[in-house]
Every structure is written in structure tokens, then in C-alpha cells.
Amino acid sequence: MKDLVGLFPYWAVALLMMTGLYIVIAQGNLVKKLIGLGIFQVSVFVLYIAMGVVSGGTPPILETGFVTYSNPLPSVLILTAIVVGVATLAVGLALAVRIRESFGTVEEDELLPLTEPEAPADAEPHA
Amino acid sequence: MSGAGLMLAALALPLATALLIALVGERRPDLREAVTLAGATALAITVALMIAGFDSATAAPLVLATLVPGFSLTLKAEPIGLVFAGVASGLWILNSLYSIGYMRAEHAPRQTRFYACFALALSAAMAIALSGNLATLFVAYEILTLVTYPLVVHWQTEGAIEGARRYLAYLLATSLVPFMAALVWTWVAAGTLDFTPGGILAGKVSAALMPVLLGLYAYGVGKAALMPLHGWLPAAMVAPTPVSALLHAVAVVKAGVFTLLKIAVYIFGLPTMAAAGDWLVWVAGGSVIAASLIAMTKDDLKARLAYSTVAQLALVTLAVALGEPLAIAAGVLQLVMHAWGKITLFFGAGAIQIATHKKKLSEIAGIGAQMPLLIVSFLGGALSVAGLPPFGGMWPKYLLLEAAAGRHMVLLVVCLGLSTLLTLGYLLPVVITALFRKPRDEDPHALPDTGHEPSPLPLLALLPPVITAAGCILLFLAAPAILAFIAPAIGLETLP
Amino acid sequence: MSVLDHAPVLVVVLPLLTAPIIALLRSARVAGVATFVVAALDAALAFVLFARTLDGSVISYAMGGWAPPIGIEYRIDLLSAVMACLTSFSAALVAWFLPVSIAPEVTPGDRPRLFAAFLLCLAGLTGMVVTGDLFNVFVFLEISSLATYVLIAAGAGRDRRALTAAFDYLILGAVGATFVVIGIAFLYVVTGTLNMADLGNRLPLAGKRAGVVGASFLFVGLALKTAMMPLHRWLPNAYTFAPAAVTTFLAMTATKVALYLMIRLAVLVFGTPDEIGRINFATVLPPIGLVMLIAGSALAVVSADLKRLLAFSSIANLGLMLVALGLGGAAGIAAALVNLINHAVIKGGMFATVAGIVHRRGSSRMDSLAGLSREMPFAFVFLMIGGMGLIGVPLTAGFVSKLLVVKTAFDLGQTMIAAGVLLSSLISVVYVWRIVEACMIAKPAKPGRRHDVHPIFAAPMALLGVGTLALGIEGGPLLDVATRIAAALTGGAS
Helix, strand or coil: CHHHHHCHHHHHHHHHHHHHHHHHHHCCEHHHHHHHHHHHHHHHHHHHHHHHCCCCCECCCCCCCCCCECCCHHHHHHHHHHHHHHHHHHHHHHHHHHHHHHHCCCEHHHHHHHCCCCCCCCCCCCC | CCHHHHHHHHHHHHHHHHHHHHHHCCCCHHHHHHHHHHHHHHHHHHHHHHHHCCCCCCCCCEEEEEEECCEEEEECCCHHHHHHHHHHHHHHHHHHHHHHHHHHHCCCCCHHHHHHHHHHHHHHHHHHHCECEHHHHHHHHHHHHHHHHHHHCCCCCHHHHHHHHHHHHHHHHHHHHHHHHHHHHHHHHHCCCECCCCCCCCCCCCCCCHHHHHHHHHHHCHHHCCCCCCCHHHHHHHCCHHHHHHHHHHCHHHHHHHHHHHHHHHHHCHHHHHHHCHHHHHHHHHHHHHHHHHHHHCCEHHHHHHHHHHHHHHHHHHHHHHCCHHHHHHHHHHHHHHHHHHHHHHHHHHHHHHHHCCCEHHHCCCHHHCCHHHHHHHHHHHHHHHCCCCCCCHHHHHHHHHHHHHCCCHHHHHHHHHHHHHHHHHHHHHHHHHHHCCCCCCCCCCCCCCCCCCCCCCHHHHHHHHHHHHHHHHHHHHHHHHHHHHHHHHCCCCCC | CCHHHHHHHHHHHHHHHHHHHHHHCCCHHHHHHHHHHHHHHHHHHHHHHHHHHCCCCCEEEEHHHCCCCCCCEEEECHHHHHHHHHHHHHHHHHHHHHHHHHCCCCCCCCHHHHHHHHHHHHHHHHHHHHECEHHHHHHHHHHHHHHHHHHHHHHHHCCCHHHHHHHHHHHHHHHHHHHHHHHHHHHHHHHCCCEHHHHHHHHHHCCHHHHHHHHHHHHHHHHHHCCCCCCCCHHHHHHHHCCHHHHHHHHHHHHHHHHHHHHHHHHHHCCCCCEECCEEHHHHHHHHHHHHHHHHHHHHHCCCEHHHHHHHHHHHHHHHHHHHHHHCHHHHHHHHHHHHHHHHHHHHHHHHHHHHHHHHHCCCEHHHCCCHHHHCHHHHHHHHHHHHHHHCCCCCHHHHHHHHHHHHHHHCCCHHHHHHHHHHHHHHHHHHHHHHHHHHHCCCCCCCCCCCCCHHHHHHHHHHHHHHHHHHHCCHHHHHHHHHHHHHHHHCCC
């Protein structure tokens, strides 16, 4: 019981991670895949932050009265990772928009016959 | 010129010839052919100088490059190699003369590529002949396979493409897998790849595994066409006849059996070879008989000659497997004699094709009347290949018989005798049909007349076979000199 | 401190800071020239690093003056320097012909931004090899990956499947990178440090299970970036549909850098050159590598497009590198490194030649190559040299690569692996011969006139082609460097 409550953040991490991965794999819509990717990445953020928290800790302030600090480094790392995630999402969505313009769809099962790798080339309509 | 300089020249001259041929190109065909002949002559002179000036005490290795520490490209002159170089360079001149006659008579396309690749093949053959270690031999061996591909696929018809693929498939598969495996195994076991008198493997590989290593070499050297991996040789018949002459006589198969000879003498060492080679004697012997029998069933002249080569090469493999000086001497002589004999036969078959457009035994009845000199030369070549005096081909057969008798191998003696009979059995009918059978005008099986008048035989296509046939007789007399030249290297004490 | 003392960081910062400037330029011509100049300068800096570490010394550079292990450290030994040379020289070679090569595919207005993405990719890849901080590795990994997705998508001008290829790679790449960051999280949690050398010191003392979990996540994430089977699916499409110049750059660098990371992590972080956590290289890598060798070659045989054929060939060669690494010990690492450099040169040369062909003829389909030997002899020669390198014909770098792996396998008694490698080279003969026949034997529909590649492609093709031969004729120097690196890695492992 103590493990369930005390390790609650890590259960959340596992749940989010699996949910995100499942969406990436199972969803055929490209935008939904990106959403799943986002959820997957969020789980990692929670993992880091949860690792950094010290019970009873405060931000690292150099003043009397502040003795126990929570680790600030994971938060910093996560800021970087969030930015990376945002950038990935942006590029992904831009690609999805271009795919929609070019192929007319963002559904994977409609895209597959149009993107047969061994077929001859087919340039963009608005190249 | 120093020894090292001559060795470099032997490799560089054909290379330069190839380059010049490519530069001259299709614009000036006569100049281009002159370049080939000049290059061939220069090479022959270089090799002659090397042979004349050879002294085993002063022959030093020449390191050209080191691919990886322990795997270096090294040239070193030694008797067996010089014999091979002599054969290749001498026959290149004659083959080039014949090529000019043949290719022009057939109005062949892509002749620049043809002559250039020919020269490259000779350069590779020289590198094989002068190799100082197994690494160099392997590298040159691979390059030879690749530069002969354009020659085999020359006509670029469907059949030629298919045949060339098989050629490449067999030769690359055997060299990339068993040959390379054997090479690395030898390298790891012996610590070196240098050709050393007495061999480098004695005691380094267990007696149980030595035949396995030998097997990897015997089949890895695909150019020796040991059955059942001989299929590339008949497949290569799709090439123009001068290329067949190159393959069978000048360079390719000779490189194969030469490799086996070098490996036997300088990698295994003769005692080790004799101990490990028992099984190979019988496989090679079987190959001789089987290939000879198949040759007798072939109607196409070149196919007949191809299987004949398979059989004759197996005699060298057999000699190598016996592993004693007398047998090795027989193997070296067979390399020389078969080259001169077989090239005569191929020149003959090609000449028949130019003059009459006939390729099959069943079609050449009575053509001897048109080209008596050619058919007589063909007869000379045939008798030499069969091993009858006064032709050079008698020597290797005789020495092999002596070696077999010396080991009390009765079955082998019988096998060798049978091979001579079978050789006569598949070669003589060509001569007999050409000379003595009457052409049958209302032959229902005759091919429709293509409307071609039988063309006169170009001089350049007639002269080379006459010269090589005469050469077979001269070699009969020259054999003892060759034996004396190689005797110290192989430990031959008493000359027969 | 002279400028060159800052080389460790300049080699990353230079392309990183010039990229946005180039993106803002209006003239595509100026942007193209600027890109090449930056890449060339970067190559010079990398060479300085190489010269300084050749004797075995290790350069340690503290970012911002903050001493490691608290501060971020850039740690450059001979291996890092060699890899930095690889990425920057590849970039310089490609930047030389990139503007001309992508001209038919990208509008002039978009080109400066493309060049910027190219430089960012270079910055990311170089950053990965020079940094000594594990999270920094992740950051640069993502920088290079994002830039790569953009670069691949630029191929849409010629073939719109580049967009879906880029998207697929984005999804897979992001998942892989996230796995890496999860792995880093676990390692951080048990040791409290992100400095790779420091991790190496502290990891054995820490709790076992978290370390193993972290290692596993890291390994899987890197495996995806290395295109290790079964995580290789992104590579064929990405290489095929990206612009040929981009493919040239990627083929020479991307997967190689990921392989470098695997070696670096194993040695520096986990302290054993032979395993990452519980994942033992000797058990895992040779089987996967052999499967990649055989399957990659087999798939290359049936490809209808030359770039796709070469992409599958790359997978096969990556398999060979993994087999070499799996043989273990200093000999295995040295063989893997030689294979890495040799393959970069061979494949780079081939893709550069393909770029020249595509630029002139508009297509890289196998059936459009007919008549190439007559119409584009210069390109044909270098395509042949590369092809011989892929088969492993002696006198090419490919032979040296294969010989080293086979000999090392024999030396270690692993005859089955040696046999597997030799047999797989047979399949490579088949697909290379398809190229030969397509160019030399196949009859073109209508005979064209002689119109060889645009002159700008000549220098990279020639350099890489000659390099293929030079590394094959005198393979000693490279092997010497690789052996020294391997000895330092295995002897000095903590």
C-alpha cells in the first residue's frame, strides 16, 4: 500500500508512457500520432521531476531557514526536453500539413497505397 | 635493368598498353592494334630478360603496398612463376594477331574495350605469376576475374549476358568464400602469407584438418575448374574465340592451376601436400575421366574443347595432389604444353567459324579441302593435348605416369592411359570429319544456307595456329630445359 | 588562450551560430557559398583537434569555465577527434555540391533555410561526438534529428513520398530519443551526475537494477538511431526520398555517430567495452549483425531504385560493423572503427555519384540508368569503384574492412561468424552486378548523347573514389589509428 501511494508519480509515468506509445502505434491519423508522441514525452518529464523531489524540500534559496533543497537540476533538464518536444511537435505538424496538401489525407491507411516505396516518383503538385 | 625494375615493367607495360588503347579509341583502329602488338612484344622481351637473368640467390622481393600489416603486395621472381609469365606473354602476341584477324572478319563492335581489357588481363596475369605471397596472388586473381568479365560478355546478347553471369558467379563465389576462408585460415595458422620454399604450414594445422584446408583451396581456386565447380568454363563459351583462347590457354585457367602449383610448393610444402592430398588425387582423376566422356558427347566444337580443358586441368590438380617433385614438374609442363596445344585448337575452331560460319562437328564435313593447313595445325594441337610424341604434350603425361608408377598406384596409371585414349577419342573426330567425310548436300539436318559465301580465311587467323602447332613440336625439344630451370625450386634431383 | 584552444567548442558553435544568419540571407547563392565556407572551417577545426589528440592526449574543455563534473565538459580523445573529422569533412564535401544538387528540387527562396538546417545537423552530429556530458548528448541528438527530418522532407520537390518518409522517421526518431532520455534519467537517479567519465566512476558503486534499466533504455534508443534490426525501418525510405546530397551526408554520418555513441557509452559509462548494462555485445550483436548483412543485401537485390538499393546496402554494412563490435575486445573495436570510416568513404562516394546522375538525368530508378557507361563515363567509373568497394574487391577499402573482420573472427576462433560474413559478400555481388548490368549492358530506349555530371560533382566524387582506393591499397595508417583508439578504450577503461 505504501508503495502504491508513495510511488504514485511513477505509476503515472508508466501509465502515460504506455498510453502515449500505444497511441503512436495504433492510431492511423498522423496528427493523433503526434498527440500520442506528446503524451509519451510528457511521461518522461514527470519521471524526471518526480526523481528530483525531496520530501520536505524547497527550491535552492541561499537564506537561513532553507535547509533541505529539492534537486533543481531535473527541472532544468526538463525545460530543455520540453523545448525539444515542442520543436518536434512543430516540425511534425508542419509535415502533417504538407502531407495533407500533397496527398489530400492524413490517414495512414489512405497514405500507404499512395506511398508505395518501389513505385516510380511522383512529385508534389505544387513543387 | 634491375630485377625489381623488370618486375615492375612486367606489370606496368600491359597497364600502359591498356591506357594507350583507351586513349586511341575507335578513331584509329590500326594504330590501336599496333599499340597492342607493341605492348605484347615489349612484355615478351621483358619476361625473356627476367628468365635469362634469373638467379635464385639474388632474386629479392619487391613490396608495392601494404594493405594491412601482414597483407602486403609483394613481387618476387621464381622459376615456376617465370614459366607461367613466359607462356602468357608469348601467347599474348599470337593471340593479339589472331584477335585482329578474327574481330575484323566478324565486324565486331566495342573493339577498344576488348583490346584494353585484354591488356589489363595480362597485367593481372603477370602479377599472379610474379606474386611473392598469397596475398598478392589473391588480389591479382580477383582482378583477373573482373577484367575478363567485359571480354566474356562482349557480344552483349541475351546468351552472352547469361553466360557471363554464370562465369562471374562461379569465379566470385569460389574466391570470396572458400579461397578467402582458406587464405585467412592459413594466415592465422602460419602467421604469414609469404611463399617460402618448403611451405609455411608444416605442423601448423592438425593432420585431420589439413585435407579440409586443401579442399578449400582446391575448390576456392575456381579457375582450376575442378569438377563439380567447372560450370563456368562451358558457360564462358559465349565469348568471342580470341577470348576463349585467352581464358583457356593464355591466362585464366592457367592462373588457376598455377595458383594450385604455387600453393602446393610454397604454402603447403611437398611432404605436407602428399600427406593431405590422397582424396584429391581421386577427385581429380575422376574429373579427368568424367570431363573427357562429356566432351565426347558435345557437338558444338567449342563446348568439346571446353570440357577438354576441364579434363586437362584436372591433370595438373592431380599432379599437385600427388605432392612429389616429379609430379609437380609434370604439372608445370602440363601448364605450358596444354596452353600451346589448346590455343591451337581454339584458333582452329574460331578460324573454321570465320570461314564457314559453322560451329558444330556435324556441320564441318569436308571443309578440310578449303583450309588444309589449318586442319593439319589443328591435328598437331590435338596430338599434343592427347600427349603423343613428337609433341610437347607427351612430357607431362609421361612424367605423371612415372610418378604414379613410382607410387605403385596402378589404378592411376590406368586412369592416365585412359585419359589419353579419350582425348584422342574426342579430338580426332574433328580432324577426321573435316578431312575425310564428304559434305552431304541433301542433308535434311543441314542448317539453311545463310547466303554467305565461305569467306577466305584471313592470314592473321591462319598464321597463329600454324605457329602454335609448330611451337608444340619445338616445346617437345625444349622441355628438358624447362625442367632444368624449375628443378631447384621443386626439389627435383634427377632429371628424366 | 588562442582561438585554437577553444577548438573543442568552436567546432560545434561555429555551424550552430552561423545557421540562423544564413537562414536570414536573401540570396541563395551567397547562402550556399557561406555554408560551404562554414563547413570547411569546421573541418579545419576538427583537423586541429585530430592533430592534437593523435599522440593519445585527451583534451578536456570546461564550458563556461565551470569545472567538471558539475559543469558541462567537452572531452576529446582520438576517437572523438576522428569522428568530428568525419562529420565535418562529410559536411564540407556535401556542402560543395549541395546548392547545385538541390536546385531542381527546392525553390531559391527556401534554399537558405535548407542550408541552415544542414549546418544545424552538422552542429548536432559534431556536438554528439565531442561532448562529455550525457544530457548534452541527448540535446545534440535531438538537434541533429530535427534538422534531419527537415532535410529529408526537402526531397518533396522531386518525390512527395519524402514527406511521409520524414514523418515516419520523426515519429520513430522521437521515440528513440525519448528512450535515450529515459535511460539517462535512470542513470542520473542512481549516481547524481551526468558527466560520462564521472558516471563511469560512480556507476559500479550504485544500485544495480536502476543502472541496468537505464542501460537497456539507452541501448534501445541508440539501436534505433543506428538502424539496428528490427529498428531499421526508417532508413530505406529516408535515404531513398531525401535529396541525393542529403542522403550522401546522412549515409556518411548519422548512423556512424550513433554507433560511436554505443561504443563510447559502453567503455566510458559502463566501464566494459563489451557490454551496456546486461546487454552483452558478444551475444546480441553478431546474430543481429549477420541477419542485417544477409537481409539487407537480399533486399538490395530486389530494389527498383538505385538509392534504395544503396540504402539497403548500408544496412548490410552496418550489420558488418555490429558483427565486428560483437567480436569484442580491442581487436573488435578496431575492426568496427575501420569498417565505419571505410564505409563512410565508399558510400559517400557512391551517393555523391548518384547525386550527379540524378541532377543530370532526373531519376535514380534502375531502369533509367541504361546507357550510363557511354553517356556519363566519369560517373560510371566512380559508381564502379564504389560498387567494387561494396563487394569487397581487393584494392578497395571494402576488402580491408572485410578482411579485418574475417581475420579477427578467425583469430578469436569464431569460424561460424567468419563464414557468415564471407557468404553474405556473395549476395552483395548480385546487387552490385545489377548496377553494372543496368549501366553497361542494358540498352537505352533512345541513345543519348554524352553528357556527364555537372563539374561541381567532380571533386567530391573523385576525392571519395580515390579515397576508396587509397584506403584499400594502404590500409595501414587507418588501422593504426583505430588500434590505438581501441587500446586506449579497453586499456584505460575504469
